[in-house]
Amino acid sequence: MNVFIAFISLIATIAIFLVSKKAYQKTHRLLLSPLIVSPLFLVILLLLTRTSYEQYNLGGSVLTKLLGPATVAFAVPIYKNLELIKKHAKIIVASLFTGSLVAILSSFFFAVWIGLSADMITSLVPRSITTPIAMDISKMIGGEPSMTAVFVIVTGLTGSITGAIIIRLFRIKTTAAKGLMLGMGAHGLGTSKAFEMGELEGTFSSVAMVIAALISILLSETFFPLLRLCFAM
Amino acid sequence: MVICEVKCSYKLSLEKVSKVKKISKIIIQIVFLYGILLIGEGISAVLHLPIPGSIIGLVLLFLALKFNIIKLEWVDLGAGLLTGELALFFIPSAVGVIQYDQIFGVVGIKLVTVIILSTILVMICTGAVADYLHKKDVKE
Numbered sequence: 001m002n003v004f005i006a007f008i009s010l011i012a013t014i015a016i017f018l019v020s021k022k023a024y025q026k027t028h029r030l031l032l033s034p035l036i037v038s039p040l041f042l043v044i045l046l047l048l049t050r051t052s053y054e055q056y057n058l059g060g061s062v063l064t065k066l067l068g069p070a071t072v073a074f075a076v077p078i079y080k081n082l083e084l085i086k087k088h089a090k091i092i093v094a095s096l097f098t099g100s101l102v103a104i105l106s107s108f109f110f111a112v113w114i115g116l117s118a119d120m121i122t123s124l125v126p127r128s129i130t131t132p133i134a135m136d137i138s139k140m141i142g143g144e145p146s147m148t149a150v151f152v153i154v155t156g157l158t159g160s161i162t163g164a165i166i167i168r169l170f171r172i173k174t175t176a177a178k179g180l181m182l183g184m185g186a187h188g189l190g191t192s193k194a195f196e197m198g199e200l201e202g203t204f205s206s207v208a209m210v211i212a213a214l215i216s217i218l219l220s221e222t223f224f225p226l227l228r229l230c231f232a233m
Numbered sequence: 234m235v236i237c238e239v240k241c242s243y244k245l246s247l248e249k250v251s252k253v254k255k256i257s258k259i260i261i262q263i264v265f266l267y268g269i270l271l272i273g274e275g276i277s278a279v280l281h282l283p284i285p286g287s288i289i290g291l292v293l294l295f296l297a298l299k300f301n302i303i304k305l306e307w308v309d310l311g312a313g314l315l316t317g318e319l320a321l322f323f324i325p326s327a328v329g330v331i332q333y334d335q336i337f338g339v340v341g342i343k344l345v346t347v348i349i350l351s352t353i354l355v356m357i358c359t360g361a362v363a364d365y366l367h368k369k370d371v372k373e
Binding site for chain 1: 263266267269270273283284285286287288290291292293294295298299305308309311312313315316319320321322323324325326327328329330331332333340343344345346347348349350351352353354355356357358359360361362363364366367368370
């Protein structure tokens with residue numbers, strides 16, 4: 001019975017994802033993004049069929065397991081764009097270091113200010129980087145990977161909705177800056193937005209996504225514990 | 234007519250064969266990437282490194298590509314699928330929030346507020362720094 005439920009869960013997740021992806025490609029409405037529609041649909045399905053998350057996840061975890069090799073696979077776009085990275089190394093490192101620092105600091109202080117609990121804050125901190133790595137970091141610093149996954153989705157949506165407005169408002173002119181800010185702020189979703197703006201913007205964005213993740217690991221291992229110590233959390 | 238039909242169906246089956254070939258190639262490459270992940274996790278565990286095994290795997294694969302130990306075409310298709318369909322792989326985790334009812338309601342609104350404010354700030358700072366440095370580079 002359990003094997004059966006696991007199998008159905010796996011097939012249903014893939015099927016719902018593929019259908020919602022097709023629908024999104026036709027309409028291009030962000031709120032119809034498969035990242036929102038598919039989990040929502042599955043949650044409703046679980047509630048209606050009175051299936052517990054544990055049962056569903058017997059099949060679902062097969063997909064979660066693939067996040068590991070997906071992270072490893074990010075070596076490929078870095079390798080392919082090595083020339084571009086070398087040429088703009090200074091700009092890339094400086095802007096992404098700033099971005100990662102602001103991400104940790106602002107999540108921390110906004111969260112303290114608005115009165116969130118310590119474990120929520122810990123799950124919030126890695127949210128501006130790409131999911132597989134964010135979930136790994138969350139686990140490492142004592143957060144809740146599943147919550148982090150949702151925070152990453154909300155972050156990606158916010159970034160891709162506000163990206164164009166910020167670019168106009170703050171008169172961001174260069175292609176490098178546009179791509180880097182979208183990849184840093186909104187990871188995968190931002191990167192697909194950047195590719196809509198242009199090939200080069202998209203490439204910068206995907207590079208930013210991976211390098212920002214590496215910088216964030218460094219900061220969440222060193223800077224974040226220090227921050228927590230200072231505020232006795 | 235008959236010849237055309239035979240030809241067409243022959244072409245079709247050829248397409249099918251190449252599709253099957255491509256799919257099996259993708260699967261083998263994903264298994265290969267999984268192997269690199271396991272090596273990364275092994276290194277992380279043995280050396281007690283505070284870095285996730287997946288990141289060590291990423292660095293290992295990059296170095297192997299750079300020094301021609303692994304050829305790009307050995308991993309390209311599988312890596313393309315994994316990074317291209319990334320969203321699919323974290324849907325089960327996103328569904329997992331139903332286990333935490335504390336993040337709905339007021340706390341949920343607070344969380345979303347923090348995320349929106351922080352994300353906007355991150356993008357402004359990153360964009361401004363990159364734009365400033367790039368313009369300065371061009372001037373020099």
